[in-house]
Every structure is written in C-alpha cells, then in structure tokens.
Amino acid sequence: MIVHQIQVGNMQNFSYIVEDEDTSESIVIDPSWDLIELEMVIKENSLKIKYIVNTHHHFDHTLGNEAMVESTKASIIQHENSELKHDIAVKDGDVIEFGNSKLKVLHTPGHSKDSICLIGDGKIFSGDTLFVGNCGRIDLPGGSAKELYHSLFDVLYSLDDNLILYPGHNYGHKETSTIGQEKITNMVLQKRTEQQFLDMMG
Template sequence: MKVHQIQVGNMQNFSYIIEDEDTGDAIIIDPSWDLVELEMIIKRNNLKVKYIVNTHHHFDHTLGNEAMAKSTKSPIIQHEFSELPHDISVKDGDFIEFGNSKLKVLHTPGHSKDSICLIGDGKIFSGDTLFVGNCGRIDLPGGSAQDLYHSLFDVLYSLDDNLVLYSGHNYGPSEVSTIGQEKVTNHVMQKRTEQQFIDMMG
C-alpha cells in the first residue's frame, strides 16, 4: 500500500491517495483543494480510483468531493452519521477494500460526530482525531471533549505502537509519526482522567 501525501490549501490540510501497488486500484482520502495535483498523481501512476473517502464532514476535508467524484466516476464514502451527500455509509468495524488492500474503519467521534480513522498495512489515517503533537478541536458543532477522550484512550491508545500516523493537517513538527511516538510526546495522549481531559480541552 503506497501513500501519496499531498499538502493542500492554506489550512495545512493533507489529502491522500492510497495506492494498491498490486493492482493500481486506489482511494482518495479528504480531497479539498489543489485537485489538479491529485489528478496528476492519478494520471502519472495510471491509478484506478475506486472510492473517495472522507474522515469527517468538515468543508476543508470534503470541498473537492464533487469534482473528484465527477472526474474519477467514484462513489463517496462517509460515516453513517455524516449529513453530507454521499453514496456509501460505513460504521465502526467495516472494511474499505480496493485491489488487494483494505482499510478498517474506526469510529472516533469527538472532533465531530462522524469522525473516522482508517487502519491497515501498518498505517493509520487519523483525520482530525489525532494530529502529530495535538488533537482536533472540540468547539465546532458536534464536537465533544468527552467523546474525544474515549476515542483517544479507548480506541487509539491500545493500537500497535508501530502504526505510522498520517493525520488530516500538517500541524506538528513532522508530517508523519507513529502511535507509539505520540503516546510519548503528544500532550493529549498522556494518561489522565476523563474530567482532567475535559478541563484541559476547555
């Protein structure tokens, strides 16, 4: 599974093209801006885009959905709690398959009700649930510090330390990290009670 990580727009977003190297099938994660660059990667690598997947519904992760769906003729996948137009709904534990690759859906609410992470082949695409060095904000509609606490500590904290972390924004000291590294260095991943976490998040 080859990862094309593309920084787009002026909010330091990451869009991703995930390529199944055996078959040339691919998925696009969170298309928003700079779609020409995404299309160039697809064309240059002769990829067949099977799905467009959104980690959550916020505009800076979904702005390019319609244009990319049109140009690739691919259905849009979102969590079942998303209120945006999409073709396929997924829930916790579902798999998104393309070529010989597959990514498991983890429902990780907190930044938004429909936030998901995608995990497979030693990688995790965490959207705005977890950044390198921080986590997503909880002050937007549908955000919840309590939900985020449980997503971080009941779901992500127990994952394999070696999982390579690809997040939704380039907000940290590096573009990628690992779950293990974040458990050591990321202040939001330090063990604390739910109430302490809620107080910290304000």
C-alpha cells in the same frame, strides 16, 4: 499499500491517495483545495480511483468531492452519522477494500460526530481525531471533549505502537509519526482521567 501524502490549501490540509500496489486500484482520502495536485498523482501513476473517503464532513476535507467524482466516477464513502451527500455509509468495524488492500473503519467521534480513522497495512489515517503533537478542536458543532477522550484512550491508545500516523493536517513538527511516538510526546495522549482531560480541553 503506497501512500501519496499531498498538502493542499491554506489550512495545511493533507489529502491522501492510497494505492494498492498489486492492481493500481486506489482511494482518495479527503480531497480538497488543490485538486490539480491529486489529478497529477493519479495520472502519473495510472491509478484507478475506486472510492473517495472522507474522514469527516467538514468543508476543508470534502471540498473536492464533487469534482473528484466527476473526474474519477468514484463512489463517496462517509460515516453513517454524516449528513453530507455520500454513496456508501460505513460504521465502526467496516472494511473498505480496493485491489488487494483493506482499511478498517474506526469510529472516533469527538472532533465531529462522524469522525473516522482508517487502519491497515501498518498505517492509520487519523483525519482530525489525532495530529502529530495535538488533536482536533472540539468547539465546532458536534464536537465533544468527552467523546474525544474515549476515542483517544479507548480506541487509538490501544493500537500497535508501530502504526504510522497520517494526520488530516500538517500541524506538527513533521508530516507523519507513529502511535507509539505520539504516546510519548503528544500532550493529548498523556494518561489522565476523563475529568482531567475535560479540564485541559477547556
């Protein structure tokens, strides 16, 4: 699996093109803002886009959906809790296949009701659930510190430490990390009770 990580727009978003090495069939994760950058990667690598996958419904992660559909004819995948227009609804544990590659869906609400992470081939695409050094905000509609606590500690904390973390925004001191590194250095992943987490998140 080849990951093309592309920073777009003025909110430091990351869009991703994830390429199956054997077949060049690929998915686009969170197309937004500078779509010309994504189109260039697709063209230069002769990629066939099978799906557009949104990690959640917020506009800065879905802005490019329609234009991407127009240029690639790909289907849009979102979590079943999303109220945005999509072709395929997924839930926790579902698997997205493209070429010979697979990414498993983890439902990780907290930043939003429909937040998902995608995991496979030693990688995790965490959207706005977990950043390098921080996590997504919980003060937007559908946000919940309690749900985020359980997503972080019941789901992400138990994952393989070696998983490479590809976040939804470039908000950290570097563009990628690992789950293990975040357990050591990320303040939101320090072991604490649910109440302590809620107090910290305000």
